Amino acid sequence: MDGHHLFRLLGAGAKFDFKRFKQDATKLKLGVATEENQVKDEETKKRKIEDVDSEDDESDSETENKSKVQKTNQEQHHKKSLRKLHRIHVHGTDIPPPFEDFKQLGEMYGLHRLLLENIKTVGYSKPTPIQIQAIPVMMQQREIMACAPTGSGKTASFIIPVLHHLQAPKNLGFRALVLAPTRELAKQTFREFDRLSEGMGFRVHFISKVALAAKKFGPKSKKNFDILVTTPNRLVCMLQSNPPSINLSSVEWLVVDESDKLFEDGKSGFRDQLAVIYKACDANNVRRAMFSATFSYDVEEWCKANLDNVIQVYIGDINAAAKTVKQELLFVGSENGKLLAVRNMIKKGIQPPVLIFVQSKDRAKDLFSELIYDGISVDVIHSERTQLQRDNVVASFRAGKIWVLICTELMGRGIDFKGVNLVINYDFPNSAVSYIHRIGRTGRAGREGEAITFFTEDDATNLKSIANVIRKAGCPVPKYMLSMKKTRKEVQKKMAVSEIPRQRISTVPLFKLQGKERENAVKQMQKVYKYEKAKRLQKEKVLEKRKQAEDGDDSGDDDNDKQTLKTADKKTNKKSHKKNKKGKKLKHSVQTGEGKKKKPKKKKAEQ
Ligand SMILES: Nc1ncnc2c1ncn2[C@@H]1O[C@H](COP(=O)(O)OP(=O)(O)OP(=O)(O)O)[C@@H](O)[C@H]1O
Numbered sequence: 001m002d003g004h005h006l007f008r009l010l011g012a013g014a015k016f017d018f019k020r021f022k023q024d025a026t027k028l029k030l031g032v033a034t035e036e037n038q039v040k041d042e043e044t045k046k047r048k049i050e051d052v053d054s055e056d057d058e059s060d061s062e063t064e065n066k067s068k069v070q071k072t073n074q075e076q077h078h079k080k081s082l083r084k085l086h087r088i089h090v091h092g093t094d095i096p097p098p099f100e101d102f103k104q105l106g107e108m109y110g111l112h113r114l115l116l117e118n119i120k121t122v123g124y125s126k127p128t129p130i131q132i133q134a135i136p137v138m139m140q141q142r143e144i145m146a147c148a149p150t151g152s153g154k155t156a157s158f159i160i161p162v163l164h165h166l167q168a169p170k171n172l173g174f175r176a177l178v179l180a181p182t183r184e185l186a187k188q189t190f191r192e193f194d195r196l197s198e199g200m201g202f203r204v205h206f207i208s209k210v211a212l213a214a215k216k217f218g219p220k221s222k223k224n225f226d227i228l229v230t231t232p233n234r235l236v237c238m239l240q241s242n243p244p245s246i247n248l249s250s251v252e253w254l255v256v257d258e259s260d261k262l263f264e265d266g267k268s269g270f271r272d273q274l275a276v277i278y279k280a281c282d283a284n285n286v287r288r289a290m291f292s293a294t295f296s297y298d299v300e301e302w303c304k305a306n307l308d309n310v311i312q313v314y315i316g317d318i319n320a321a322a323k324t325v326k327q328e329l330l331f332v333g334s335e336n337g338k339l340l341a342v343r344n345m346i347k348k349g350i351q352p353p354v355l356i357f358v359q360s361k362d363r364a365k366d367l368f369s370e371l372i373y374d375g376i377s378v379d380v381i382h383s384e385r386t387q388l389q390r391d392n393v394v395a396s397f398r399a400g401k402i403w404v405l406i407c408t409e410l411m412g413r414g415i416d417f418k419g420v421n422l423v424i425n426y427d428f429p430n431s432a433v434s435y436i437h438r439i440g441r442t443g444r445a446g447r448e449g450e451a452i453t454f455f456t457e458d459d460a461t462n463l464k465s466i467a468n469v470i471r472k473a474g475c476p477v478p479k480y481m482l483s484m485k486k487t488r489k490e491v492q493k494k495m496a497v498s499e500i501p502r503q504r505i506s507t508v509p510l511f512k513l514q515g516k517e518r519e520n521a522v523k524q525m526q527k528v529y530k531y532e533k534a535k536r537l538q539k540e541k542v543l544e545k546r547k548q549a550e551d552g553d554d555s556g557d558d559d560n561d562k563q564t565l566k567t568a569d570k571k572t573n574k575k576s577h578k579k580n581k582k583g584k585k586l587k588h589s590v591q592t593g594e595g596k597k598k599k600p601k602k603k604k605a606e607q
Helices: 003-010 022-028 035-085 102-109 113-121 129-139 154-166 183-196 210-217 232-239 271-280 297-306 335-348 361-371 387-399 432-439 457-472 489-496 515-554 559-582
Strands: 088-091 144-147 176-179 204-206 227-230 253-257 287-292 311-315 325-333 354-357 378-381 404-407 422-425 449-456
Touching (some): 088 129, 102 129, 154 287, 183 227, 183 387, 325 335, 325 457, 335 361, 422 432
Parallel strands (some): 176 227, 176 253, 378 404, 422 449
Antiparallel strands (some): 088 311
16 A cells, blocks of 8 residues: 555545645645646556455455454344343353344254244243343253243243254154153153144153153163153162163253252252263263252352353342242241231132142141131142142142142242242241242242241241342341341251251140041150250350350450450350261251351352
């Protein structure tokens, strides 16, 4: 590019006043027509035209590049603002862009026409925030760990990409496996697969009876099945039979729903079973997806260590209740107070369907025996009822034949009853996580809902953490609850897997009971008595210690004395903690200490 050219470019768009700058223009031979110049001008013009042509090419590609950069910037900006708008937080590399409309999935990924039609038929007009980001991640075959509020459409977030990848039925055995913690949830997910894959020919299965499933899916089968939705227990039974009655080596997608629950250790968890299943899904191309409404560090650590370049997707705040639920804590004084409160609510008029959560199957049965005479359509579901009974109860509740359903933690996770208006936590949940899931049975898919949680003095341990969840969702809580002492993490963990012994739910006096019923009632009374006695002793000890400390403080200003006292206190605390660990002390003792270790703050996620 010569000087002239540069001048022309710089002066583009500027007006040149010939009269004023004639002398300079002649000197520079600019635009002044002399005979000598005319020929030259013609030649230059020609050359210029050529130059301009090639320059146009150059500037075309420059413009193209510029517009490409502009477009990418715009896309980046759009992507960011879309994530910001929906409070989508993502961690990972090469994160696929979010999408806005289901139709876009057709354009971007060639989503099956029938699948698009089914999405429309089931009434999903716009994707929910989790779907906006999780679907593209899975569409690009990336492994994912996702957390999104209850009732926010996580199920379709994994069903749509799984159906897309499987394309069409094949006789290769199961190519997708979805695990859920309860039979009810597995069945519900199975039905959602059915609805969304209508007309596509996929053979979706659900293990109802292990023996039957073993025949159907065993080594002699024709492998004419595609998708399996099940609880881990049943599947492990089949995998561990000799020879195994199911083969998972063709599984391309392993989806773990309610992943934090399935990762739990111990009696209520499924960690061991999950390990067996994970090992059995040994295809090279297996992809894994973890979904839940609540976050767990265990799952995160595992995903980071074991998943291939995992993408983490979080919607809104971690471990928060759905914002669509109006939440309230109600002090009811005692066990009798709970029954009175429920009866009062029924008297005033409740808007069905209503779910009532209690902490155990015995309490579920007891409450049912009380409420059955209250003139409302009530039923109960717990693990002791037969599969058929459980199925019938769920179906009747869905159909609106049952107004009030009494349930245990069994129904706490994932169950999607349309339009539950009210959740009553008759027994206080044993953790904030349990609270979030329980109350998440209402206020689903953008609908409004209400949750009332009863509490007595016995529930002090978890009161603060649950009050915090309520406050974060924007609902009022009394100030004193938030300023209560924080319960130590170990105690919270212990609480999460145990039950507070509570007085029987019954208005029938003990002397009127007979046989087994009386026996059970007596046993329960003894448990409660023991628990309350231990609690009283613990309280007295704490008070005594406090008094000793105060007396020590009053006794003089000697710093050495204070130091000795503090050390002694520390030792006593340590001792009592050790005793607690060994189980020699009370399980649910009122704790005085605060957890000292704080978890490091999470890195700010990309938005
Ligand atoms: N895009 C959508 N538009 C409207 N409704 C939707 C959409 N996606 C899902 N739903 C509906 O929202 C409800 C809740 O969905 P889903 O059961 O998948 O929630 P979830 O996030 O898995 O909840 P949980 O954590 O309690 O298991 C369902 O009734 C489902 O049919």
